[in-house]
Amino acid sequence: MNQFTRRKAAMTIEIRTATLCDADDIYSVMMDAYSEYRSVPGSSSALNETADSIRDSIKLGKERAVVGLVDGIAIACVRYRLEDGVYFYRLAVRREWQGRGVAKRLLLHLEALAKAEMQPRIWCKVRYSVPRNVHLYRSLGYVKLGEEWIHKDGGVTLEVWTMSKDLFA
Template sequence: MNIRIAEAKDAKIIHDLMIRAFTEYKNMPASSSALDETEQSVANDLNNGERAMISYMDGVPCGVVRFELKEDALYFFRLSVAPEFQRRGVARALLAEMEDYALMNGLQKIQCKVRMNMEKNMKLYMSAGYAKYNQSILELNGVSLDVAWMEKELTPVKEGTSDLPVLNA
């Protein structure tokens, strides 16, 4: 698997992967707002400071995650794996790469929000070392959703022990 930092010109790939991954939530009472995004809105976000990573298997885009560097944490969202690549370690590889990216950019926390009724997503993050640090209610299309705010504390890499470059794309 290969993972790289995305650019605005990758908006079509990012949008396609995101839509394919989030389509499974299409018929839920409060479907994800990810399904309302467009290729252009993704490109605009990337041009305005948002970042993304795309994973590839055998040269085929299979997963993506979008994120922002905050003052004290890397905050990620829209972790998306194409259905045919799910349960093959793509999400975990993207999480690990983001952790390395956060550390190499001086951040020691990584955060996300997840709907608590999405049990497989909650289990994924908890098994990767994330813990719920807050909870809120999101009102979406007249439906109240419990949202867990998840966080993982990262252990800083000792000087000279990593070959990863600092990526300030």
């Protein structure tokens, strides 16, 4: 571990609700985090989004977001909406920050927000083909509720799980 890596590990991560002003940062974090899937058949539709589309969704109240920052620089985000509880999506952590518990901290923050709004559960959809994501959610107490097969361009079929956690159980 070099000096720069140690310094990053010791920094405090601020987690807060995103505003319209954060749309460019949310987009930037997503593009960095999802870039590893750019050349994978059936790549994530997150790569087709724009900062403007994110800004518009927040402005119109279609979604909300949470950002994680270090020294004022966005390193992580998660977008969500109230839909039979809190449905979250586009959880993203910059590649250089992955594996440091940032995603877990964002999700715990989001769970606290959901509880404060008296939402009964928090849930997401996750590609079964990305085991580290399935493992993350399981480690936080999420359980598989169901599965579906998504058909993407190019004849790609993906198994997608719905994973959920009851917040007042």
